[in-house]
Amino acid sequence: MVENLEQIADKVIETDVLMIGGGIGGCCAAAKAKEKGLDVTLIEKAHIERSGSSAQGIDHYEGFFTRDGTTTLENVRNEDWRLGRYGARYPNLNVKYRLYKHQFWVFDELEKLGVPMRWDDGEPYWIPFPFVGWERRKTGLRVHWTNIKPILAKAVKKSGARVLNRTMAVDLLTNNGRVVGASAVDIRTGKFIVIKAKATLIATGKLMRLYNPETPLPWKFKFRYHFCPASSAGDGYALVYRAGGDLVNMDISGWTLRHRDDLTISYGSFSLNDGIPMKCYTWDGTELLNPNATRYRQLEEQGKTPIYFSFDHFSDDLNKRIEVAFADERLLSFKVAQDRGFNPRTHRYELQDMRPTGFYRVSGIYIDENFRVLRGSLPIEGLYAFGDGSVGGTGGVAGAASGGLLLGEDLPAFLNDTDDPVVDISQVESHKQTALAPLSVKEGTEPLELESALRYLCERYVGMFKSEGKLREGLRRLSSLKGWLPKLSAETPHYLIGSLECRNLLEIAEVHIRACIERKETRGNFFKVDFPDKDPDMDNKFFCQRIEDGKAILELGEHVPLKPEYLREAQEEDANRESRS
């Protein structure tokens, strides 16, 4: 009989705040919470100097929407309306309101952390026209953030927060409905770690790895995603789901036109990166204005594919600006282009079919405006989430940084009279067994093989154009794929990353497929061939999925409107604007 944690774990840490994920959001939260006097432990699967979606750099920060004279409320409503057109709305508008409200506070806080918000002339560079026709806005920042991660890592180190790199969370520790920390494993040594925490924060990025990368490669290189694959495995989604938290809208995946050729910047983002509108052509030179999934299918039937993406219509100045954006977001692109004789000024990039990509913005971990993770509509004690993986607009660099900083600021008040966490030892034992089991499996399956099988399943049986028959076949095959989990082997502790990721991905794939089966309509970019019409009853609703008493539950959630205090605040802002003008 094991009586204390030290007998099971190689290391036991007690802390106020456990931050899982050390990307931009995680680093901001850790530094802020530490500054506020809390004991902070940050665990990161990779190394915080190069981790998260912006590991290799980022060139834009879209966030200062009220700068053009519009109010916070107008921006929230505008975004809500825009998303509604594409499918699903934010479940809770208050999250977005709170983030928009604090945009400029976040700007100052980032500067305090040593993040370069200005260009060489000492001024911020405002992106001239985020979208065609929006010339006047200038609300996003172009930033030279190739080294954003080393800079933030330095800030975290300076803050004195405890950092465990190459440490991957296995599962959350729960006790009577409260989250009391997490178990983790060092993926270089295989050491098992238990972290007891009053508050556990999750910012592990958005899930993308249920589907192939934006530049899918045949044969063995399966990770050519636009965003860092380590932060795209949906670890946080699975942690929250297994701990009883809600995932919402898990049927609504994002979509993209896949690139056949390497691109630094994902399709459609050029306009965000330096206000540069790209052009899209069929192979015989007809310009395409809106190449969506249905359109691509028609073009293919008409023999009009491949289609291309080009900036050969740009002036030298625009080309220069593109190149600087490349340098900020993925320097390697220049070298690669040179190696293959590809000149971005004159060559065109091939765009492949439009496919589902990731789960973000409207789908993911369900949180409220205080970043508390919800179960039903009630917060789970001790559990918070923000960044790309949470719903409500906390994604992107701006969302992650704002979420982390705001939460770090608030945490001392939240933790005021929290009792010390008590850990259930038998739960820790089972986590250890789950995490380390692949180390003793000999001649088993490689995690990457199982993951590839899962992605093939999602591509084939869920995909862009869904149907009941395909989805049910997918679910059936998924259950047999799950049988392969115990066969995963880890020759070295490194493969524990892959095996734990597989476990997370398989878990969430089932959530995804079940939600797709449940949605009996076609909405935005959710295409269900056997239900081609939109169901107006679903306009303000979304799917919530969680585990309750060991059973998977799916229920309808109701859209949460803005709080009266925010509406009052918005009225004041509006009145102030009128008096100003």
Place this chain on the structure above:
Amino acid sequence: MYVKIDYDSCISCGTCYKRCPQDVFSWDDEKDTPKVTYIEECWFCGCCWMDCPKRAIDITYPASFF
């Protein structure tokens, strides 16, 4: 190999081994140098390539990219 370390220039500072987001490198204790071990997990972000203080790492794209 698509990620190649030039061991004549490498000073064993460990930056690549430390920072790779996908943990592609391992450390060769005998030679005290980094080693490309899990190449199939590389996502071609270029972090090792741009952070190497000696420019000792070269990255080329695999055939399956073309």
